[in-house]
Amino acid sequence: MSTLTPDILSTLEQQGIELPSWAFGNSGTRFKVFTTPGTPRDPFEKIADAAEVNRVTALAPSVALHIPWDKVDDYAVLRRHAEDLGVALGTINSNTFQDDDYKFGALTHEDAGVRRKAIDHHLECIDIMDATGSRDLKIWLAEGSNYPGQADLRGRQDRLHESLQEIYARLSGEQRLVLEYKFFEPAFYHTDVPDWGTSYAQVAALGDRAMVCLDTGHHAPGTNIEFIVMQLLRLGKLGSFDFNSRFYADDDLIVGAADPFQLFRIVYEVIRGGGLNNPDVAFMLDQCHNVEKKIPGQIRSVLNVQEMTARALLVDAEALRAAQVSGDVLAANAVLMDAFYTDVRPALAEWRESRGLPADPMAGFAASGYQEKIEADRVGGVQAGWGA
């Protein structure tokens, strides 16, 4: 355990990464959805699969739901099912992107009747949060236009504000609203919440319990995402991450797969911004496993986040600061790179074993027989929602 100090290990022990229920369902591109043997047939089975990820990693204590993909008759029953398996129900995601009524918008729509329907959907999501014990309502809006002149850009911002205000007013206690931005897609000319600035402006107008959600795949290529992380933390408005990785656009690949260094830099700014859990920024995954097995895909993902967190915790903050103050460019850069290049995997494996976890969770899961069992037991799994 040479590289990781007791301080670092106790910080890592508190790390929790929320899994998206939809990562366990079938998904694909607009060209083809491949079915995967063993795919869950209902939300109960998705949660059982998520609990497996937590069982072999102790890193994934909660599962995010997407409504209506995860609609059930009784959310208290789903909650108990999750708790029996050692996990909690987490963020509730609304969905206003798969209904014909929302072709020209939902919370921003010109027609008050359509806005009413979309607001009511969010109020229903808050009722679900009351039953599941969830803290966060996550809103991503697929709203925008394809052609200049098609939409009244300014009127839509005003209507968005009014709609969000009504939703926000329904939250109670510790509940929060997190507003996710995305620079394009499905709309190609303008998007109503395209960037962190718009999301920030909208949530700042609501109140303290409204925050920004940063999905790492939702920026133009070359965007300095860690700078946005720093700024939102500085402003006290970073509520959550949707982690994934991308080569081109919103690829939803395994976090840390395309650019581990970027993940390291992002986590470093979280730590620099106050620590891993202070302020309380939810670490969530938002991924799809189109061609690889889903449970191992999620295990790989949470391990990638843990590894980059361990490396970010290794940054010698004092040496870095001294180099920055003295204007020693190369020394400052070297402090960061020394931490990034440290292979923490052997130390993490040893630490896991000391806590009764498999040293290699990928191997631990493979040896458990769970994958073979679900492949034999489950026939006719559901789609994650994309293309459904």
Ligand code: LRH
């Ligand atoms: C949109 C998005 C958003 C949705 C999820 C399924 O691209 O990132 O978070 O809820 O994908």
Ligand code: MN
């Ligand atoms: Mn997302």
Ligand code: MN
């Ligand atoms: Mn996305």
